[in-house]
Amino acid sequence: MLTNNNKPHFRKDPVSGTWVIVSAERGDRPSAWINEREEDGINKCPFCPGNEKQTPPEVYSLRRNESMPNSPGWSIRVVPNKFPALKNFGPIEYSDTNLFESFSGEGFHEVIIETPYHDKRLVDLEIENIRKIFQVYKERIVNLKKSKQVQYVLVFKNQGKSAGASIPHAHSQVIATPILPKQIEDEVSGMENYFEETKRCVLCDMMKEEFKNSSRLVTSNNDFCVLEPFASRFPFETWIVPLKHQPFFEDIKEDEIFNLSRIFTATLKKIDKILSKPAYNFVIHTSPLRLKRKATFHWHIELIPKVTHVAGFERGAGFFINPVLPEKAAAMLKED
Amino acid sequence: MLTNNNKPHFRKDPVSGTWVIVSAERGDRPSAWINEREEDGINKCPFCPGNEKQTPPEVYSLRRNESMPNSPGWSIRVVPNKFPALKNFGPIEYSDTNLFESFSGEGFHEVIIETPYHDKRLVDLEIENIRKIFQVYKERIVNLKKSKQVQYVLVFKNQGKSAGASIPHAHSQVIATPILPKQIEDEVSGMENYFEETKRCVLCDMMKEEFKNSSRLVTSNNDFCVLEPFASRFPFETWIVPLKHQPFFEDIKEDEIFNLSRIFTATLKKIDKILSKPAYNFVIHTSPLRLKRKATFHWHIELIPKVTHVAGFERGAGFFINPVLPEKAAAMLKED
Numbered sequence: 001m002l003t004n005n006n007k008p009h010f011r012k013d014p015v016s017g018t019w020v021i022v023s024a025e026r027g028d029r030p031s032a033w034i035n036e037r038e039e040d041g042i043n044k045c046p047f048c049p050g051n052e053k054q055t056p057p058e059v060y061s062l063r064r065n066e067s068m069p070n071s072p073g074w075s076i077r078v079v080p081n082k083f084p085a086l087k088n089f090g091p092i093e094y095s096d097t098n099l100f101e102s103f104s105g106e107g108f109h110e111v112i113i114e115t116p117y118h119d120k121r122l123v124d125l126e127i128e129n130i131r132k133i134f135q136v137y138k139e140r141i142v143n144l145k146k147s148k149q150v151q152y153v154l155v156f157k158n159q160g161k162s163a164g165a166s167i168p169h170a171h172s173q174v175i176a177t178p179i180l181p182k183q184i185e186d187e188v189s190g191m192e193n194y195f196e197e198t199k200r201c202v203l204c205d206m207m208k209e210e211f212k213n214s215s216r217l218v219t220s221n222n223d224f225c226v227l228e229p230f231a232s233r234f235p236f237e238t239w240i241v242p243l244k245h246q247p248f249f250e251d252i253k254e255d256e257i258f259n260l261s262r263i264f265t266a267t268l269k270k271i272d273k274i275l276s277k278p279a280y281n282f283v284i285h286t287s288p289l290r291l292k293r294k295a296t297f298h299w300h301i302e303l304i305p306k307v308t309h310v311a312g313f314e315r316g317a318g319f320f321i322n323p324v325l326p327e328k329a330a331a332m333l334k335e336d
Numbered sequence: 337m338l339t340n341n342n343k344p345h346f347r348k349d350p351v352s353g354t355w356v357i358v359s360a361e362r363g364d365r366p367s368a369w370i371n372e373r374e375e376d377g378i379n380k381c382p383f384c385p386g387n388e389k390q391t392p393p394e395v396y397s398l399r400r401n402e403s404m405p406n407s408p409g410w411s412i413r414v415v416p417n418k419f420p421a422l423k424n425f426g427p428i429e430y431s432d433t434n435l436f437e438s439f440s441g442e443g444f445h446e447v448i449i450e451t452p453y454h455d456k457r458l459v460d461l462e463i464e465n466i467r468k469i470f471q472v473y474k475e476r477i478v479n480l481k482k483s484k485q486v487q488y489v490l491v492f493k494n495q496g497k498s499a500g501a502s503i504p505h506a507h508s509q510v511i512a513t514p515i516l517p518k519q520i521e522d523e524v525s526g527m528e529n530y531f532e533e534t535k536r537c538v539l540c541d542m543m544k545e546e547f548k549n550s551s552r553l554v555t556s557n558n559d560f561c562v563l564e565p566f567a568s569r570f571p572f573e574t575w576i577v578p579l580k581h582q583p584f585f586e587d588i589k590e591d592e593i594f595n596l597s598r599i600f601t602a603t604l605k606k607i608d609k610i611l612s613k614p615a616y617n618f619v620i621h622t623s624p625l626r627l628k629r630k631a632t633f634h635w636h637i638e639l640i641p642k643v644t645h646v647a648g649f650e651r652g653a654g655f656f657i658n659p660v661l662p663e664k665a666a667a668m669l670k671e672d
Contacts, residue, residue, distance in 0.1 A: 020658055024660060097545070175649060182653070209433070231348055231358075232356065317621075322357065
């Protein structure tokens with residue numbers, strides 16, 4: 001056993017081999033981990049200007065030249081998560097009884113406060129703001145990758161309580177882990193298998209097909225396309241994919257960020273309208289730092305509205321049932 | 337493409353290789369797939385006695401001798417799901433463009449109505465009723481396995497709206513599929529790997545350890561133990577495991593069913609008390625019909641309360657964060 005089980009740590013399920021983060025520092029009382037909390041007003045919101053002292057000191061911000069760190073004057077602010085799922089790297093402690101493998105939960109967990117305005121949602125922001133948010137994502141990934149122990153940096157957003165957001169003020173999150181997330185691992189091995197057979201990238205080939213047969217292609221611009229993936233797990237699951245083969249999101253260029261911001265905002269607005277401001281998650285799937293075989297990853301964003309409850313078939317067996325045809329969702333997203 | 341996309345069908349994600357069921361027959365309107373529906377009163381509940389005509393004709397029931405099928409007098413009633421995720425087997429239609437693989441969604445989807453009483457939850461039933469429900473599960477698995485195309489029969493329950501139950505009247509479900517669910521596949525390969533290394537069953541070994549060090553063992557009787565798994569993905573995730581190595585749930589014997597019903601009911605009551613009647617799912621993980629290598633599966637029940645919302649880290653990357661130590665959950669479940 002690790003010396004302190006209350007610190008965040010990784011545990012491996014001896015049956016399925018799945019890694020889980022156990023992060024029990026927030027306390028033992030159910031009120032600490034049941035996700036329902038009352039909405040705090042602006043006065044108490046830790047993400048509002050004037051309340052900067054309620055968060056850990058900022059690690060990055062975009063702010064007016066004359067303004068001081070940890071004071072108002074910022075447009076985007078990055079702070080360590082006050083209740084991190086992982087703790088900053090120190091010496092890693094391993095425990096392995098052959099059956100019960102675990103190690104200390106080293107990593108980084110940051111919060112990106114997307115706007116100083118308490119009541120603005122991401123979709124309400126100007127494209128110029130969205131552009132800056134993507135630039136901050138890029139900056140944080142580049143920065144966190146410098147740590148040698150980091151294997152993966154995941155940028156994601158929870159919008160709305162039922163998608164896991166515990167604070168309503170618009171924010172996204174970054175988690176840097178020493179372990180590859182399961183779905184990234186599955187995509188990597190899928191891409192590697194396809195590459196070994198064909199010497200081509202599966203996502204490049206998939207886009208080619210989608211451009212030929214437009215029934216799942218929602219829209220595109222010079223650098224990106226938006227599509228409802230063939231085997232969407234969730235209704236209106238939507239991918240935003242760079243047209244050119246690019247392994248790393250963090251290699252994105254200035255003009256590409258601009259085109260991404262435009263197509264991303266338009267897609268969010270469309271989903272907001274069709275599904276009546278749904279809760280949603282999005283996640284940037286960028287390449288792992290190191291790949292085993294020659295294939296390279298193709299980065300993309302997965303945007304997943306939350307319109308249905310996940311039931312036993314999904315939660316208990318990992319099998320997804322999607323009640324909406326991706327072709328139908330694409331048609332609705334294409335309508336004016 | 338398949339000839340009719342509106343029929344349930346399986347699709348394989350070309351990137352990750354994950355199979356998904358697309359089942360869009362319930363209609364195109366958002367109201368048809370958004371999970372929020374008003375609670376129907378007893379008069380309109382399709383699962384209440386007197387309303388038997390509102391479901392497809394029953395395929396099995398336990399009922400008073402003199403009573404007729406599809407009329408009142410039953411204590412447990414099994415009917416095909418009116419909105420099945422899969423359709424009964426016919427000729428299977430394949431479509432494979434190398435990139436977009438799909439086939440028609442053949443299988444069975446049944447509903448087990450657990451009690452004639454509209455307001456009773458599973459946890460409120462007598463042990464004798466629970467015993468009969470497990471017997472019906474066994475009967476349905478044995479029956480559905482007879483179909484040659486069936487690869488797996490999954491029994492599961494959604495309790496509460498937020499765990500995916502769309503009808504409040506107590507019921508569980510059975511889905512028989514021609515494909516192995518992802519989590520079962522992961523457990524099978526984990527068990528096979530462990531067996532190749534050690535010539536032993538990983539779940540048998542795990543229980544031995546848990547009996548030595550009781551911090552995650554909640555309780556046990558002659559045939560079963562209840563434990564919080566070492567790498568629990570969810571707060572209060574609870575497994576009920578037969579002490580003897582048994583691959584198939586459906587091989588369970590009369591006296592074992594009795595002991596399972598006792599320990600299962602006691603566990604449900606405990607969780608209901610500690611977590612204030614939470615929504616939950618449970619799933620029976622039984623052995624696939626055919627295994628590739630010599631190892632055999634060890635069946636068990638996974639009971640997963642729904643106390644937190646699944647967020648982007650889980651939904652978008654498949655990485656679970658559990659805010660409650662399994663050892664703490666076990667201690668709470670052991671308290672009187």
